[in-house]
Amino acid sequence: MFEVMSGRYTFPKYNLVLFFFLQLGLQSVKGVWPLPQSFTISSERYPLNPQAFYFAYGKQSAAQEGCSVLDEAFKRYFSLIFPDYISGRFYSEAIFILLYTLCLSTGLETFSQLVYQEDFGSYFVNKTEIEDFPRFQFRGILLDTSRHYLPVRAILKTLDAMAFSKFNVFHWHIVDDPSFPYQSRTFPDLSAKGAFHPMTHIYTQSDVRRVISYARMRGIRVLPEFDSPGHTQSWGKGQSDLLTPCYRGSTPSGTFGPVNPALPSTYKFMATLFKEVSSVFPDSYIHLGGDEVNFSCWKSNPDVRAFMQKMGFGTDFTKLEAYYMENIVNITTALNKTSIVWQDVFDYHERIPKDTVLHIWKGDPASYEAELSRITKAGYRVLLAAPWYINHISYGQDWRNYYTVQPLNFSGTEEQKKLVIGGEVCMWGEYVDATNLTPRLWPRASAAAERLWSDEKQTSNVDKAFPRLQDFRCKLLRRGIQAEPLFVGHCKHEYQGV
């Protein structure tokens, strides 16, 4: 108890007592992650008073009050900037109002990382000049909700963390062989029979809407992937005649292969499903998959073989795959959506619309660089994921490998390089679920985030990045993101969960 009640802006006595125990270091921020394009920090600093601080729209700002995304962002970032602000607890020698023009919520993120707290608890920001824009427009993270179901909360948490690293695309690999958790309005049997559990392990329409609007508030697009014709085992459970029956000799073996490309009903089903998908997911892109199609089942099926003959494909099953993919791409084109497909589709044939984006996922640097070169030479836009398969883990600081990737280091013209629209970190789900997703993703994905956002010349030194990333990781912890450590050390505020 204190006999003298301290006034709002006076120095309470207990702070003076603390003075003797705490080291008073001159603190500043270690930097911003990902690094802005141009960044000059001065030693001149301003105290921030949480009680008087507010965000205001600049006079020249295109957005003004009433812009819900920004108004929401202001609210969110206020508590991120002042993490332990409790009304009345803080004081300030001067009331300081910051006027800051913000066009993007990413600018807000940068600003929030510049604010630091001294041991006394007061907040400061140094006078800083920043000019910033992303190097690539597409900076994505893939989550796989089929191999393990991820509760909506885990997805929302990831969206939070994505915004902190300035990722702007959530690639939702929503269905695959093991399960079909997307609850379709038109085909409810798909999840009723194809999900791990029809009630507890599904994404309802309102779940999906919630994810989309949560992402939108954070400047993140949601790109759904409905991968076909391979990776569709779970589809077959709720939709009969969709998958190809495999044969052993002259009789069906009871197992099923990829989607059956020989039946007109297949394309009718796909047209209906993608019509639904394109209205549920507002993004103008849809990922159609098209990877790893195994031909052995198609080959075994007499009806498929008859179809091959009819179409004049001979024994080249890549032509059948091409035929199928063209049909699917045409369906989405008719729905005014741009398609993204895995690189396999380019590798097997080239009759796809020019605005299709190819997604590179295979091989070592030499082979993906060659693929980048080939695809851009053919005039297609391309996305790079191969070096960022973050589900692959190994002992030690593997973030360094993700950091030192050079996405434009392939032989090609300037025009070709411009066709690289960005990259994606993929967290495939074989060994990942809600128990370990977050620490496995962060801060390893943040290494890729800086590669995709920042200038490569300014961020080529991985050892220089290390302390800044360590500091950023502690910021993530402070914000409740369970980001794992890079190496020995500690954070002032350790993770408080288990």
Added chain:
Amino acid sequence: MLKFASLLLALSFCQGRQHHNINNDDEVVPVFQASKYSSLWPLPQKVQISEISFKLSGTSFKIVDAKESSAGSSCSILQSAYRRYYEYMFGSAKKQWGGKNRRADLTELHVWITSPDSECDAYPGVTSDESCESFYGGLETFSQLVYEDEYGAKNINSSKISDFPRFAHRGVLLDSSRHFLPIKVILANLETMAMNKINVFHWHIVDDQSFPYLSRTFPQLSQQGAYHPYTHVYTPADVKMVIEFARLRGIRVIPEFDTPGHTQSWGKGQTDLLTPCFSGSKPSGTFGPVNPILNTTYDFMTQFFKEVSTVFPDTYVHLGGDEVDFTCWKSNPDIQKFMEQQQFGEDYSKLESFYIQRLLDIVSTTQKGYLIWQEVFDNGVKLKADTLIHVWKGNQQQYQNEMANVTASGYQTLLSTPWYLNRISYGQDWQGFYKADPQDFKGTDEQKKLVIGGEACLWGEYVDATNLTPRLWPRASAVAERLWSASNVTDIDDAFNRLSLHRCRMVERGIPAEPLFSSYCPHEYKGV
């Protein structure tokens, strides 16, 4: 009515829930099939499960002391274990599954402790009574037999189980120096150890990076040597809490205070303890291992280990002794002089032995036994006959040779080399941990008997509160079964099936144990 005796359990069991994973023709994927042992983990020594099932109701079910039991309601460890296991079995279901009018076949579990002297307030020990092991093991096994049917009701099948552990020392090492581990994290993992019948928590509490142990005798050690003197330390109350929490789960807490190497953080709070390194003829300002030539060093160690021996009740303490780097000792002129006096020549391992020898003498006076890392044995230090040698180095052939050598010299040993769980790789690496066997080396039966067990080690370079639990479990569960179950329990497919269910059980109990492969749990992890 069921009898639950110390070594004989008459219980019941069933086929468990069945999860069907997608069976993909194209890829070779592990396929889940229900094991005939359902979700039992680690597998008991003898299991007979019948088809006859009984219903259990959360409202009427009780765990009680049998009349004949030698321990009763005054025994706090029993009572708190009863409550814990009741929560495990009915915690999630008791709300919806109420109503006394619902029929329950089985209403009481009788716990019959047959051991004549049941030490309710004692600490679990090395030789400690098998009754203790079987008590915790038995309750855990019983809870593992309870399963939920499709209506959400709890069932148990009539079963006969007779069980005991293969090895007495089944440990997990956590490293709280490279990263500080909040108490909550340690407690959650003790809880999980109990679910896996792990009975030793090897607390690698201090190391080069930080000294979080708040010593009453030398408070400056953590004051100066911890990452933060208040937020990143273990106070005496914290340590007590960990020990008590472990005791209530039948887990021993063995602290490790590693010297003379791995002691950089000690030097910050204790001047003249570490060897000053020299560059040329001048001190370089850096420090090496503990300085073995000063009497003050031994005075310090005497006082320090006197405190440790009172704070940690276990009869063993781990003294480390690994990875001593001689370069700093070599650079120091005082040490060179001392080497000459002692006629050690250029053999610095003799100096190391000199230090360890004196340290062991000091610790012996505290009436504690000790564990040491294998180097101390390798360097030929004279050891008490009851010293436990902890093998951690080398590849398979090397550690098997080491086990042979150690046991041939008549020492007891425990193995960690194949179970460095901090080393991660892509895929199902638990299978490698599962296949290693501590008695798999060339030696006589007498030698094999000297293997008291093993430890899964989770060193802390890349691990803290954020990722420790999913990294440890269920990978450490693989080690747990190797150390508990009979040596012929080696069917990897059956293990996969049981372990998948066991990991879902841990998840249901609130532990973020990571998945083995594509699959799902009926109750996914909620703690995101």
